[in-house]
Structures are given as C-alpha cells and as structure tokens.
Amino acid sequence: MTSYIPYLWQRMQALHDRQPMSGHTPGHKNGLFLPKPLQKAWGSQFASYDYTELDGLDNLHFASDCIAQSQQQAAQIFGAGQCFYLVNGTTAGLQAAIMATCSNKQVFVPRHVHRSIYHSLLLAHAQPVYLPLELDTRTSLPLGISTDTLQQYIQQYPNCKNLILVNPTYQGITADNIACVQLAKDHGLTVIVDEAHGSHLHFHRDLPASLLDAGADLVVQSWHKTLPVMTQGSALLVHKQYQGPSPEPFLSLLQTTSPSYLLMASLEAGSIYMGQQVQAHIDQSLQVIFELHSRIANTLQTLHVLWEPEWKQDPFKLYLLSDRLSGANMDAYLRQHHAIYSEMHDNSGILFILPLQTSVSWAERLYQALLDLDRFSLQQQTTHQTQASFYCRTIPRQCYPLQEAFYREKQQLPWREATGAIAGQFILRYPPGIPLLVPGEMITREIVQLWLASGGTEDELVTVLAQ
Numbered sequence: 403m404t405s406y407i408p409y410l411w412q413r414m415q416a417l418h419d420r421q422p423m424s425g426h427t428p429g430h431k432n433g434l435f436l437p438k439p440l441q442k443a444w445g446s447q448f449a450s451y452d453y454t455e456l457d458g459l460d461n462l463h464f465a466s467d468c469i470a471q472s473q474q475q476a477a478q479i480f481g482a483g484q485c486f487y488l489v490n491g492t493t494a495g496l497q498a499a500i501m502a503t504c505s506n507k508q509v510f511v512p513r514h515v516h517r518s519i520y521h522s523l524l525l526a527h528a529q530p531v532y533l534p535l536e537l538d539t540r541t542s543l544p545l546g547i548s549t550d551t552l553q554q555y556i557q558q559y560p561n562c563k564n565l566i567l568v569n570p571t572y573q574g575i576t577a578d579n580i581a582c583v584q585l586a587k588d589h590g591l592t593v594i595v596d597e598a599h600g601s602h603l604h605f606h607r608d609l610p611a612s613l614l615d616a617g618a619d620l621v622v623q624s625w626h627k628t629l630p631v632m633t634q635g636s637a638l639l640v641h642k643q644y645q646g647p648s649p650e651p652f653l654s655l656l657q658t659t660s661p662s663y664l665l666m667a668s669l670e671a672g673s674i675y676m677g678q679q680v681q682a683h684i685d686q687s688l689q690v691i692f693e694l695h696s697r698i699a700n701t702l703q704t705l706h707v708l709w710e711p712e713w714k715q716d717p718f719k720l721y722l723l724s725d726r727l728s729g730a731n732m733d734a735y736l737r738q739h740h741a742i743y744s745e746m747h748d749n750s751g752i753l754f755i756l757p758l759q760t761s762v763s764w765a766e767r768l769y770q771a772l773l774d775l776d777r778f779s780l781q782q783q784t785t786h787q788t789q790a791s792f793y794c795r796t797i798p799r800q801c802y803p804l805q806e807a808f809y810r811e812k813q814q815l816p817w818r819e820a821t822g823a824i825a826g827q828f829i830l831r832y833p834p835g836i837p838l839l840v841p842g843e844m845i846t847r848e849i850v851q852l853w854l855a856s857g858g859t860e861d862e863l864v865t866v867l868a869q
C-alpha cells in the first residue's frame with residue numbers, strides 16, 4: 403500500500419503536543435471556553451485543534467509549506483495537476499473556475515445545473531448558451547446532454563469556447579458525459595465540470611469515470627458529499643495539461659480569510675483515505691450494494707431500483723421508485739418509523755447516498771425498513787404514477803439576459819396570477835437546487851403546473867420583474 407504523509411495534520415499535532423496557550427482567535431481559546439452544552443457533547447478535544455494561521459501551519463491563501471504539500475499530494479492521489487482545498491464547498495470552486503475562464507464570454511450550460519453555477523455565471527458576467535436536456539420518459543429525470551446536441555450547438559455557436567458539464571447527476575447518471583468531453587476537447591473548448599457528486603469515481607474501475615480522467619480541464623468535487631470529509635470540504639482539481647487562466651486568485655477573492663483548520667485537516671485525511679484504503683472498501687461495498695439490488699428486485703413487490711446500464715450510473719446512489727407511493731410519502735414513512743433519513747425525494751422516487759464502506763449490517767437495516775415500507779405500500783389502494791419532475795425539456799423563453807434581470811426592479815405575485823410574468827428569482831426546489839426557471843425567463847402555464855405538481859400552492863408568492 404502506498405503511504406502518504408499527513409503534512410498539515412502532523413504540524414497541527416506537533417503544536418497540540420506543546421499545549422499552547424491561545425492569545426489569538428478563535429474566542430473559545432483552543433476549547434477552554436467552549437459553551438457548556440457543546441463541551442458536554444463534544445468534549446474540548448475537538449475544539450483544541452481549531453487553530454488559525456499559527457507559526458508552522460501555513461496559510462491557505464498563500465500556501466507554500468504544509469498546506470501546499472498536502473494539496474500537491476491530494477492532486478497526485480486524484481490524478482490531477484493541481485488541487486485546491488475549498489472551505490466553502492463546491493460552490494466556491496465553481497465560482498472561481500467560471501470566473502477564471504468565462505468572464506464576459508459565452509459558455510454552454512446544460513439546463514440541469516445546480517443553482518451555484520447560475521450564481522457563478524452572474525459573478526463572471528458570463529453569457530450562457532443553454533443546452534436542452536435528455537429526460538427519461540418514465541421518470542422525467544435528467545440524463546444530461548447528448549453528443550448530437552453538443553455537436554449541433556458547437557456548429558451554431560463557433561465563438562463559444564467553454565462548456566460546463568455535471569458528472570454525475572444528483573441521481574448518479576453519467577450517460578454521454580465522456581463522449582461530450584472528448585467532443586468538446588476536439589473543438590478546443592475548455593471544459594469545467596461540476597463533479598459535486600463524483601469525488602469517488604476516479605478510484606475504482608467498476609465505477610463510471612471521473613471527467614478529469616476523460617480530459618476535462620477544471621473539475622470541482624464536493625468531497626463532503628461522498629467521502630468521509632466534513633461538511634463544506636470540497637476541492638478544485640486542475641487537469642495536468644490545462645494551460646488556461648488559474649482559478650487561484652478567484653479562490654482568494656471568494657473564500658474566507660479564516661479557513662477552518664479542522665476542515666482542511668479533514669480534507670487531507672479524506673484524500674489520504676482515498677489514496678490508501680478506498681479501493682478495497684469499494685470492492686466490498688459493490689458486492690453488498692448489488693446484493694441489496696437483487697434482494698429488492700426478488701422480494702419487494704412495490705419498490706424498484708432505478709438502474710439502467712446504458713445510463714452508466716454510480717452504484718453509490720440508490721434511487722427507488724414505488725408503484726403505490728410518492729417519493730414524499732416514502733420518505734416520511736422511513737423517517738417516522740425507522741429514523742432513516744434519505745438524501746432527497748421527488749415526485750418519482752427517493753434517493754439514498756450509500757457509504758463508500760457499505761457494510762452488510764448497514765444494508766440490512768435499510769433493507770428491513772424497505773421491507774416494512776413495501777408491506778405498508780401493499781395496503782394502499784392507489785397506484786402512484788411517476789409524474790413530471792421539476793425539469794424543463796425545452797429551453798424556457800428568455801425575455802431578459804440573466805445578468806440584467808437579476809438587477810432589475812422586482813415585485814411579488816401569487817402563483818395563481820403568475821402566468822405571463824417574467825421570473826425575478828430562481829424558481830427551484832431544494833434539494834436538488836436545480837432551477838426550473840432563472841431570472842429573466844417567462845413563467846408559462848406549463849411552468850405554473852410544474853410548480854403546483856411539485857407541491858407548491860397558488861397562494862404562495864413568486865418574485866417577478868416589475869412591469
């Protein structure tokens with residue numbers, strides 16, 4: 403097994419061994435004055451490592467010592483040329499990548515991107531050229547963009563030299579993404595990837611590929627979503643051959659000047675775990691996960707795993723459909739009766755993110771709960787039709803560019819009166835945080851219907867552009 407060095411953690415540990423007295427930030431003074439309820443629950447140990455930029459601990463914004471070494475090692479582990487630790491989630495990495503490459507330029511944007519990408523487009527003053535999605539006919543879930551669509555748009559917009567991709571989708575679908583990267587690179591495009599849900603993909607041959615390995619230029623991953631890393635911990639990976647503008651100055655602009663050392667130590671430990679141990683864990687987990695798929699298929703009558711080999715899905719995403727219940731009802735039942743909390747649900751189903759170390763006992767607890775849910779579902783008389791999800795098949799009509807609409811005067815209307823108005827806000831459900839409509843686009847009857855079908859009401863207010 404290759405051994406890696408915890409460059410940052412060993413410096414933090416060495417400082418800790420000195421039992422330092424804190425005359426600096428943060429105010430809890432290495433855990434000495436932590437509020438009592440927190441001290442009772444956490445102990446003081448955790449907070450005693452909550453350091454700031456002390457002698458020997460380097461500085462994320464001017465990394466030249468242990469943080470630089472730690473990031474360089476992480477780059478090597480993930481197969482990148484450079485790695486930047488992010489303490490403000492993937493959001494900060496996407497903002498920096500898009501500001502560095504797309505400032506005042508056109509960029510191809512598929513319509514199933516997370517809202518953080520639209521926020522990045524706003525910050526970068528970029529000019530989005532939206533790409534229509536392939537949607538699954540049964541569930542209406544987004545499958546991504548096809549190479550035919552991309553080819554057609556590349557021909558139609560020869561000046562557009564940037565492409566954003568999402569790999570995988572929230573539901574774990576990667577579909578045509580590798581071919582899209584290859585097509586884009588053949589045409590000289592810079593490819594930026596939101597790989598928030600794909601941090602583990604590089605590490606096992608039986609998983610769909612990370613797009614960094616397929617040649618994408620800037621890939622941003624939420625390590626906190628699938629790796630054993632604390633919330634907000636993400637990374638921006640730069641391809642070894644990328645020669646465009648560096649995202650580094652933008653990261654400095656966007657991220658806090660007080661990055662958490664606990665978070666950075668967690669990123670470092672997570673990267674070392676991925677380099678040293680994860681492959682064996684994924685091997686074992688895949689067996690357990692596919693065994694769970696078979697048990698669900700063979701023993702449950704109303705629940706089905708969404709699994710289509712041609713979609714090249716991530717097995718660590720378990721998306722379940724029911725013949726009888728909506729995703730919301732399944733989710734509520736599992737929470738109330740089994741204290742099992744899913745990642746999200748929508749009209750069609752319910753989504754779980756499985757651990758990279760999915761043990762037999764972990765899978766068994768989930769299976770037993772699903773068995774109970776299945777029995778409960780069988781008692782229900784109604785048949786649940788999977789409904790239109792919250793995604794647009796066609797590109798909505800744009801009345802004002804995003805940038806202009808964002809800053810225009812707004813007013814509020816009840817949804818009942820919204821048909822024909824122009825959106826002044828992002829219209830989305832959270833999760834997955836993917837806008838159906840963005841500021842400047844027309845609210846049609848179809849949009850109102852999708853809003854109501856997704857649980858919205860006619861009395862709720864929507865922000866529109868003032869007339």
Ligand SMILES: Cc1ncc(COP(=O)(O)O)c(C=O)c1O
Pocket residue numbers: 490491492493494516518568572596598599624634636834835
């Ligand atoms: C597809 C996708 N991209 C980006 C993000 C933003 O990531 P983060 O929460 O790490 O900032 C999310 C968060 O849910 C997401 O689902």
